[in-house]
Amino acid sequence: MDPSVTGIQEPFDLIRLSLSERVFVKLRGDRQLTGILHAYDGHMNLIMSDVEETIMIVDPEAATNGQGVVNIAKRKMEMLFVRGDGVILVSPPART
Amino acid sequence: MLIFSVFKTLTDQTVTVELKNDLSITGVLKSVDQFLNIRLDNIKVADEARHPHMMAVKNCFIRGSVVRYVQLPAEHVDTQLLEDATRRGTRKHCILARVT
C-alpha cells in the first residue's frame, strides 16, 4: 500500500493511529494489558485508561508431570502510566 | 517531555507507584523530574508484611528507572488534551524528521 495514502511511514505512526482506541500491550515480567491509549512518547511510555492487566503466575507446588500450573491473575485500573522500558509490543485494535 | 508535564500537573495528588520488584507504594506526589524520578510523601505500602523494611518510612524518592506503573487519579487527567498533545508532539517530530 502507498505510504502516502495510509499515512504510515514509521513504527510510531501505527501507535499514533491507535490513540483513543483500545490497544493490547505486552510487557516484561509476564504481564499484558488492554486499555484505551491516550498518550505516548518516544520511549514508549504510555498513558492508558480502563486498563485490564493479566499476570501469569506459576504455581510450582502444584506441578503436574514437571510442567507446573500457570495461573492467570487479572485486575483493572482506571488510569495508568506504563513506563516504556517494560513494553515489548503495542498492538492496535483489530480492524473490521 | 509530554509525560513529564502530565506528572507535573498531578503534583499534590495521590498516586500509586508500582515498582518492578512488585513493591506498590501509594502516596502524595510531591515532585517529579525529567527522568520521571518521583518523590512521594505520606506513603503507604501495599502488603506491608512482605516489605517490613518500609514500615518506618514516611517520605521517599523513587528512581524513575525502577517504576513499572503509576496509577493516576482519572478525574485529574484530561484524556482529550493528552491525545491532542501526543498527536501534536509526534507531528512536530515528523516534520523535523522530514527536514533533516
Added chain:
Amino acid sequence: MLVILRDGRKLHGVLRSYDQFANLVLEDTVERIYHGNAFAESWRGLFLIRGENVVLLGEIDLDREDDVPLKQVDYNILIDYHKQEAESKKEREEAKSQILYEQKGFCKEGGEGDGY
C-alpha cells in the same frame, strides 16, 4: 536514610551527598536483613553508590521506627535463614520463567532480571 538497591539489599545510613543521577554517598552504613518478624544488621561503613543501582530512597521517620513490631537479633543467626530464602526464591523464579518460556512464549529475563 534507607536505601534499597537493585539486588534487594537494604542499607541504612546517613545521606551525605547526591547528584542528578541519584549517585549517593552514604556514611555510617549498616546493611539490614529481614526474615519473618526479625531483622539484623551488619556494619558496612562508607559507600558511594552508583545511581543506576538505586531503587528507592526512604526517609526514616524516627517516631514511627519505635512502633515497628520487629525484633532485632544477631546477624549471624539470621543470615542463614536469609540466604536460604533468597536461594529458594531464585529457584522458584527460574522454574517459573522456564515454564512460561515453554508454554506461553514469554521471554526469559535471566540473570538478575527485574528481581530486585
